[in-house]
Amino acid sequence: MSINAKHLxxxxxxxxAGVAAHKYLQSEEGEKLLEDLKTKASxxxxxxxxxxxxxPEYFQELKTKGSEAIKSNFPDAEKFLKDLIDKFTGAGATGTTSTENGDVAAVTPSAQ
Known part of the structure; x- marks a missing residue:
């Protein structure tokens, strides 16, 4: 690999630029700038x-409000999603689902 004039x-x-930055940061104004940067960083x-x-608190609130919004705007969404999951997992007649607080509950089919 050769070094050409552009690289040099x-x-x-x-x-x-490094030397100029070092000289500037050694001045009183540069030290003030560094102190400001340290304060802003902290x-x-x-x-x-x-x-x-x-x-965690924010995401729990988001989960609760989102769940409430879906239930109020799309009342059949839970049944639709359960049926869709059952279709893809092959659970068919019985399966499990998560309750609102995260517990797993057995799901039995309703009489049709």
Whole structure:
């Protein structure tokens, strides 16, 4: 692999930018910039940790409200999905389904 003038120029410009950034960050203004960046980074970290702590509660609320919305707007959706799952799994006449709180309950067919 040969080094041509374009690669050499790119390396020199990158090194010059690095030296300039180092000189700037050593100045009073550069140190102030670094302190501001550290403060903002710690604020973002705290905000992210707070979001992670709230995530399970948020998703539980989303699950509950979504379930309620589907049940109120599409009352036959649960039966439709159960029939669809039974069709693909081959459960046919009997099977299991999840209840609202996550428990598994036996499902028996209704008389038709």
């Amino acid at each position: 120029a790119t390396f020199i410009l990158g090194a010059a 604020d973002l970290k705290a905000e992210a940790e707070g979001a992670v702590d709230k995530a």
